[in-house]
Amino acid sequence: MSDITQQRTLSTQIPGPRSAELQQRKLATVSDGVGTGLPVYVERAEGGILRDVDGNQLIDLASGIAVTTVGNRNPRVMEAVRRQVEDFTHTCFMVTPYEEYLQVCEALAELTPGDHAKKSALFNSGAEAVENAVKIARHATGRTAVVAFEHGYHGRTNLTMALTAKNMPYKDGFGPFAPEVYRAPMAYPYRWPTGPKQCADEAFEAFTSTVHAQVGEHNTAAVIIEPIQGEGGFIVPPEGWLRRVSEWCTEHGILLIADEVQSGFCRTGDWFACEHEGVVPDLMTTAKGIAGGMPLAAVTGRAELMDAVHGGGLGGTYGGNPVACAAALASIESMREDDLCARAKEIEAILTARLQTLADKTGVIGDIRGRGAMVAAELVSDLDLKTPAAELTAAVNKACHARGVVTLTCGTYGNVFRFLPPLTISDELLGEAMDVLDEAFAEALG
CATH class of the missing domain: 3.90.1150.10 (Aspartate Aminotransferase, domain 1)
Incomplete structure (x- = not known):
């Protein structure tokens, strides 16, 4: 009690x-x-x-x-963690695997948007998930450039700092950063220069023209976007903008990575924020709310993209730790039942x-x-x-x-x-x- x-x-x-x-x-x-x-x-x-x-x-x-x-x-999470700790706390999934990892990946395949075949890889933190999503996108497409947005936040590792827009406190003095990362204007209705009514069309045009002129569509492996930006100020793009970005990416063979680290798992009133407009990303990163306070993260994506990486190309010693996986399964149960x-x-x-x-x-x-x-x-x-x-x-x-x-x-x-x-x-x-x-x-x- x-x-x-x-x-x-x-x-x-x-x-x-x-x-x-x-x-x-x-x-x-x-x-x-x-x-x-x-x-x-x-x-x-x-x-x-x-x-x-x-x-x-x-x-x-x-x-x-x-x-x-x-x-x-949370009672369900506490009981699940207690049971798992009594069984074992670690083996490393890449050495001797365990069912809890599979169960989390199965849940992600069911919960994330889209009815296509999906696979996942589990990690420890949101930044780690983002970094691996970029690795997968580059490997699968054979392209190198990644486009992020103004005001975006994606982590504190070297690559994710390159993706993150804000200098202080995240980037100052830590460069040089990973190359082939480009930044496009964000659809920020409150601060759009000509006003919120023009934001959707003008921001979309600014995005596509930036990629075309500064990067080249054929060089772009992925566009990464927080459906609702987190650290950047909870910026919600105007209705329809994210869907247009998604459709444009598909048209040009560019992968859309939805960074749902902060917005995922019921936080925005949907399981994932991109569901609000029916957007189905090619790859999605999750962490934070997934496991009730235990460190766990994931990249979930189209099966053919996730399988494009050679064996051993993804992983990590603690990624998908069994105790964290047990907590995630209990958290998801609580989200559903409650x-x-x-x-x-x-x-x-x-x-x-x-x-x-x-x-x-x-x-x-x-x-x-x-x-x-x-x-x-x-x-x-x-x-x-x-x-x-x-x-x-x-x-x-x-x-x-x-x-x-x-x-x-x-x-x-x-x-x-x-x-x-x-x-x-x-x-x-x-x-x-x-x-x-x-x-x-x-x-x-x-």
Whole structure:
């Protein structure tokens, strides 16, 4: 039985004395390159609550960056992990395989879009999945160029840093980066120069002309896109744009890679965000929410593409670890049995209504966007000029933290508040978190 009640409790200031003590140990032994957004040290968590070492209970609107989608200490996940640990923890699938790996790949073949034959390969992280998707695309097509988009984020390895758009903190000083990566304009309705109504057509034309002029369609192995961009600011392209990109790729023999690392597994109200427009990618990368907090990632794609790579060309020591696979199967069961796609849409309705009220009251929210439980508010200091309000965003974030709500910011300009609550969070807890957000805005705005 758990002793964590699903309510916010503040026993000390945030962070408390014990967390402050642990933070000093972190500074002494952990690289400064590993940042901490909120130095509160968690000792236990369940559902939508994180309890720290000082006894404070914080409302979790981050889910470990979209990882604990089914909630911390999900009973199905805990039991599956317990059973698997009792059996064995590792053999390396490439040495002596096990059924759990197969079961995850079978589930991915069933769940991912499209009725074609599909195969998967399992890895540890989203960046690893993206890197392997590019390897597969290049090997299968015999082409080398990969096109990514402005504001995109795909990871922190050398190749994925090349794909990622934002310099700080992800790329600065780490180059040179992997070659044959090109960047096209993103369909960003709120900031499209001629306005959101023109965005779909003009952004598509800008994309195709960029590839034609700077890369050459015949040189392009793949186009990689987050159906809803994550770190870049939860940018949702206009309706129809992604489908046009997909059709254009097919026309030119270019593979479409959907990076669903942050948006996948019920987060947006569909199993995968690209399903919203019926887009069927050639390759898809998943991670984060797939395994209830355990490290697991996958590349899933058309069988002929996945089989184009020679034996031994894909893999890794820990990829598809049996404990992580067991957790993934239990997470998927929870998503199905508890209808978390529907729950994501309920959360969307609550968040967007509260954010719209806040926007009307404060006059500093220029755009509210997202789908499901992947919702964001872009803060500006001038609604007409759309001037990014990064300092205000940071101040609101800090005020939320001090009141015991774990929040996240993102965006190329550092001015986007993003909401990624576990899909198991209660309406009451979510409402309380939004009450705190109201208070934080009031404090930051003076």
